[in-house]
Amino acid sequence: MATSVESVLVHGDVYPYAREVEAVRCLGRTCEETHKCIPFLNDCDGIPDCLDCTEEKRCVSAVCKDTMLEFGIYKEISIAQYCDGEVDCRTGVDESPGRCAMFTNRFPCIRSNRFVSRNNLCDGIPDCEDASDEDACIVCDDCMARKTSCGYVRCGIPDQYRCGLIYSPGYPTAFPSSVICLWTIDGPRGSYVTLLLLDVDLPCTSRVLQVRDRFLTVGWNTIHGLCRGEGEQKRYVSSSNDMQLAMLATSHNADFGDSRGFMATFNVSTFIPSRQVQNLPDDAGFICPCGWRLFRRNCYLTSRHHVPVNWEESDAKCREFGANLTSIADQAEMEFLHLLLVTNVVVKRIADPMLFIGLYDTYHERQTGRHMDRNFVWTDGIPVTYTDWSPMDVRTWFPQPDGAKINFCVAIVMKNVWGTDQWYDVACDDRATRSFICKRAARRVTRPGDNG
Incomplete structure (x- = not known):
């Protein structure tokens, strides 16, 4: 059965792109910027349906009863200024969440209090200023x-x-x-x-x-x-x-x-890394043993022992693999490891939430007044150019590293999936986990005739 273009423009249930059939008369209000056809029932309802507020601009202005300019004279704003993400009345009544959310058949824009009709989601025309009604279209x-x-x-x-x-x-x-x-x-x-x-x-x-x-x-x-x-x-x-x-x-x-x-x-x-951390061009021609993950010509393994181990024992286990407890040189390497931990700790659950890494204090502290200087180094000898300490330990309410319980070794303690800043100083002798992260050099694949 054929469907009239006029009914489609009004209801938007079959052909949502009103701007592609401009030759057909719109039976509602046409948005000036996007040419979308809006039913007359939506005029002056205080909720803009057009990105440029066409159907609200012609409406009588509203009065901010909480904003007196002089005796007996109150500030006037247009209805289109309600729920637009900008406070125009002194106490913000024009942006009150209660008023802006009065229509349960509407969807909220991400960066303002404006709500748009669910019929306008994913129609190819942005109705939110941030276009969040079109993003992802899910x-x-x-x-x-x-x-x-x-x-x-x-x-x-x-x-x-x-x-x-x-x-x-x-x-x-x-x-x-x-x-x-x-x-x-x-x-x-x-x-x-x-x-x-x-x-x-x-x-x-x-x-x-x-x-x-x-x-x-x-x-x-x-x-x-x-x-x-x-x-x-x-x-x-x-x-x-x-x-x-x-x-x-x-x-x-x-x-x-x-x-x-x-x-x-x-x-x-x-979690989305800030840069590419997988399938790097420089990794072409390098391979890792089964179960290890490749990143910048190094191989990484999250290992879980059958019984709890302390930091020294986990370091010895890595050396049995020809590796060290992992070092972390920069944010890119940390983001790669975080994705690996989200997979193995949270999704597959083949590693414990606490994992030892190769950072430790050399114990050569000197007392300067009330401040204890810390001297952390990596087991593989690379310089310490990057750290990602937790901003606060919920047990002590102090930022890390806090040196509590004579903590001279370091572990990543996963407490959420969205942030990388989860380094904690821990006691080297405590058998508090079964898991640790090992790192070793990747092997270059050579073919007959290669000189490298």
């Missing part, structure tokens, strides 16, 4: 679609969804008086979750919205609890591929009033 998971209540909700199917929307039942007008909800955001192994709370309106006396995180199989840890006016536009990043959001609402009707509930978005991402 299907996002509406975790509360067709749900009027919740109990245990799983968001994000691994390898299918990379973003999504979460909101309380009835948001933003009909929050229930008593409800317990648990959302689990689940991404593929090796990924991490970024959660952005757009609007939180829950009475602090009886409702708590909890953000929970964990790494690998360690138990869930509540990293923050929120209620009304707290945590708006707050961002949380998980340690690994899952995060939980729990809402515990057990009040009586007199307690909840006109609470909106909450609304949040999430994105599932993976």
Whole structure:
């Protein structure tokens, strides 16, 4: 059955590129910059559908009641200035997450409070100023679609969804008086979750919205609890591929009033190195033993012994392979190793989260007032040109290296998948792990007739 071009332009469900059929009359408002056809119903609704705000520019201006220019005269802004990512009213009411998120059938732009129609996602024409409605063009998971209540909700199917929307039942007008909800955001192994709370309106006396995180199989840890006016536009990043959001609402009707509930978005991402660390041209013609990984003409192995070892024992094990505990010369080498650790520690789980590396203190410290000078060197003798210490040890609240427990050796302790700064000084004698990283020179492949 043939479909009229006019109906397609209005509804956008068959042929989304309105600018390619300009000869046909638009039955709505035509965007000046992109020539997209917008239904008249979207005029002056306070939410721009055109990138250049064509359908909102003709509207009557609104008044900032919180911004008095002089007695009896208030600042006026156009409706198009609402939810555009720029605060125009003194208290920011024009960018209030509660107002900007009033339309649950719309998708939030990444770098502003603007929401665009889900019908406009991946239509080839950017409606967000940052074009985030067109980036990647993946299907996002509406975790509360067709749900009027919740109990245990799983968001994000691994390898299918990379973003999504979460909101309380009835948001933003009909929050229930008593409800317990648990959302689990689940991404593929090796990924991490970024959660952005757009609007939180829950009475602090009886409702708590909890953000929970964990790494690998360690138990869930509540990293923050929120209620009304707290945590708006707050961002949380998980340690690994899952995060939980729990809402515990057990009040009586007199307690909840006109609470909106909450609304949040999430994105599932993976660590991306800042430069090329695989298939380097200089590695052509070099090979590594089975199980080792090649990088810049060196071979690397994450080894896991059958029993726990200390730093000296792991160093001896590497020497049995004709290798050393690994040295790390720069950020590129660290990023290569981080990708290797994400694979072997988090995805395949064939290595422990703590792995010894070849950096150690020569023990030749000298006391200068209250400061203890450290002199770290690599076991393979290369100069120390790069370090990536953890900015804080959660056990001591001190930055690394802190020298606690006479710590003279170094290990990478994986506590998240998104950052490389996870070096810790550790006691050389402690058998705290079974894993370590070895490094040896790669072997050059020679063929008959080669002189090298």
